[in-house]
Amino acid sequence: MSSLPGIPREASKLLKPGYAQALGFLQNTVGVDPLTLVNAGLVLAGLFTFLRYVFTRIVVLWVTVRINEDDQLYQSLMRWMADHQFMNRQFRSVKAVSASKSSWEDEEEALKSMIGNKSLSGPDPNNLISYRTIVGRSPITFQPFQGRHLFRRHRSWILFQHKVREGHELVPLDKEQGFIQLQCLGSSFAPIQRLLEEAQLYHLEKTKATTTVHRAISNVRDMIRWTRFSARPSRDMSTVIFDKHAKQELLQDINEYLHPHTRRWYANHGIPYRRGYLFSGAPGTGKTSLTSALAGIFGLDIYVLSLLDPNMNESALMRLMSEVPARCIVLLEDIDAAGLTRPASEPRPVRHGRKYRGEKLSTESDVLSMIQGPDRGILGNDSAATSVSLSGLLNAIDGVSSQEGRILVMTTNSPESLDKALIRPGRVDLHIAFELPTKVDMRELFMAMYRDDTLSVATTQANEIAIIKSKEQEEITKPTHDLESLAMKFADSIPERKFSLAALQGFLLSYKRDPKQACENAAEWAQNTLMKMAEEKEDKQERQGKLTE
Numbered sequence: 001m002s003s004l005p006g007i008p009r010e011a012s013k014l015l016k017p018g019y020a021q022a023l024g025f026l027q028n029t030v031g032v033d034p035l036t037l038v039n040a041g042l043v044l045a046g047l048f049t050f051l052r053y054v055f056t057r058i059v060v061l062w063v064t065v066r067i068n069e070d071d072q073l074y075q076s077l078m079r080w081m082a083d084h085q086f087m088n089r090q091f092r093s094v095k096a097v098s099a100s101k102s103s104w105e106d107e108e109e110a111l112k113s114m115i116g117n118k119s120l121s122g123p124d125p126n127n128l129i130s131y132r133t134i135v136g137r138s139p140i141t142f143q144p145f146q147g148r149h150l151f152r153r154h155r156s157w158i159l160f161q162h163k164v165r166e167g168h169e170l171v172p173l174d175k176e177q178g179f180i181q182l183q184c185l186g187s188s189f190a191p192i193q194r195l196l197e198e199a200q201l202y203h204l205e206k207t208k209a210t211t212t213v214h215r216a217i218s219n220v221r222d223m224i225r226w227t228r229f230s231a232r233p234s235r236d237m238s239t240v241i242f243d244k245h246a247k248q249e250l251l252q253d254i255n256e257y258l259h260p261h262t263r264r265w266y267a268n269h270g271i272p273y274r275r276g277y278l279f280s281g282a283p284g285t286g287k288t289s290l291t292s293a294l295a296g297i298f299g300l301d302i303y304v305l306s307l308l309d310p311n312m313n314e315s316a317l318m319r320l321m322s323e324v325p326a327r328c329i330v331l332l333e334d335i336d337a338a339g340l341t342r343p344a345s346e347p348r349p350v351r352h353g354r355k356y357r358g359e360k361l362s363t364e365s366d367v368l369s370m371i372q373g374p375d376r377g378i379l380g381n382d383s384a385a386t387s388v389s390l391s392g393l394l395n396a397i398d399g400v401s402s403q404e405g406r407i408l409v410m411t412t413n414s415p416e417s418l419d420k421a422l423i424r425p426g427r428v429d430l431h432i433a434f435e436l437p438t439k440v441d442m443r444e445l446f447m448a449m450y451r452d453d454t455l456s457v458a459t460t461q462a463n464e465i466a467i468i469k470s471k472e473q474e475e476i477t478k479p480t481h482d483l484e485s486l487a488m489k490f491a492d493s494i495p496e497r498k499f500s501l502a503a504l505q506g507f508l509l510s511y512k513r514d515p516k517q518a519c520e521n522a523a524e525w526a527q528n529t530l531m532k533m534a535e536e537k538e539d540k541q542e543r544q545g546k547l548t549e
């Protein structure tokens, strides 16, 4: 046997004849020394291992951050992306939002484009506007939707992906629930964290004058979950007509409660850190308006719960109460309508006849004496309108799983029908009663409705109502004087404590730009409305009489 190239003759002899033949064949056909091939293979394998190490350790190390739709960061980032990245038109897959969800600014823009960019004046009775035309001309906005977008921020490449998760049997969701995935090259989260902080601050700046309302809404699978319902301009506290002392006391109470020192104090004393308020009064007296204004002043979101939702049950209520953020207002509306009472075996509270308004409650009998009027009817409504029991609600309000730090506001039209367990101190710490308006309240409403547009009212700090005067004092003094005398005349034409502020506001709205006419027609409107109310009451009594017969 001849020796093989690169292999000594002795070594060639040691090779089995088959191998030797194969090596010889390889060398003859490829024309390359097999040993060189082996060496090259080893070098390539080493290089590959090294490159893989470098690639995974240095180049393709992505950090990934996921943000779910129910997290506040989601909104912040979507807003930031829409305003910063869409401007550059770099997105390939977007969600177009029609004008039906547009703001009043968009509508004004559309109207201006219709009238040829002339400055907008008020409504013209001779020129009726079709809303369809406005919608048709309103700007279409774009939002990120199911797409990828690579962009550079602060010298880092960030891959933004918006994905939609379809509902899964085990994890029931709305029809579509989105989430965002952020990826960034490297081994540090810092670039993504910087981006998120920037988006958060941007969103804060954009929304600081708005209040976000979340509602517990049943989804397609009949599961109740918190849904962001609306974001509307915050209601200014000065626009809520309500006893000044009670307002002040409430603001101070909440201000103190929200302070981080108070939180520490509660923790040190082992007291559950919660605060509850009861707002009672006839429909349309301002309970919801006050809640809105409080949310605006203290920068809190509102979470609205209704026990009357057909899908509401105790476990859903517990879950919802544990899911609210640490700082928010939970609004339980019309709590009396749910007909929650204790079992009949428990003793019912006794009647008292004390007047109340914004008093701090320290004992159970304090609460009761405040809410029970002398003409109180049957206590409690025995026909429960919800599948949630009283004990279920009490557990949800202050059970171990209930969120600490939140403010609970319960509203009711008939506080006397509430069970004492629901309103005991600790659950209701302050009771605010809204009454039908006095002459002073009516004057205030009139002034608020017709206040010169050149005056804008702004509440800058809690407890402080500042009127920013945008015109020179002399210029505005005269119209304000006229308005004040009209306001007095208006208040004198209407009997006190007969109409709700909502009803009076409804009347004034039909004279939006004509305070004089409103004043002239007020007495007649009040008389007619009172007569109508009396007739309706008579009819109702008659119907009830027939039913009992």
Ligand SMILES: Nc1ncnc2c1ncn2[C@@H]1O[C@H](COP(=O)(O)OP(=O)(O)OP(=O)(O)O)[C@@H](O)[C@H]1O
Pocket: 239, 240, 241, 242, 281, 282, 283, 284, 285, 286, 287, 288, 289, 290, 413, 501, 502, 503, 505
């Ligand atoms: N005290 C008030 N100050 C200013 N506006 C008020 C007041 N009360 C009622 N209004 C006006 O009436 C309308 C209804 O008020 P709101 O919803 O706050 O009443 P409510 O007491 O919560 O009524 P309900 O018991 O029916 O829920 C609002 O548009 C609001 O502007």
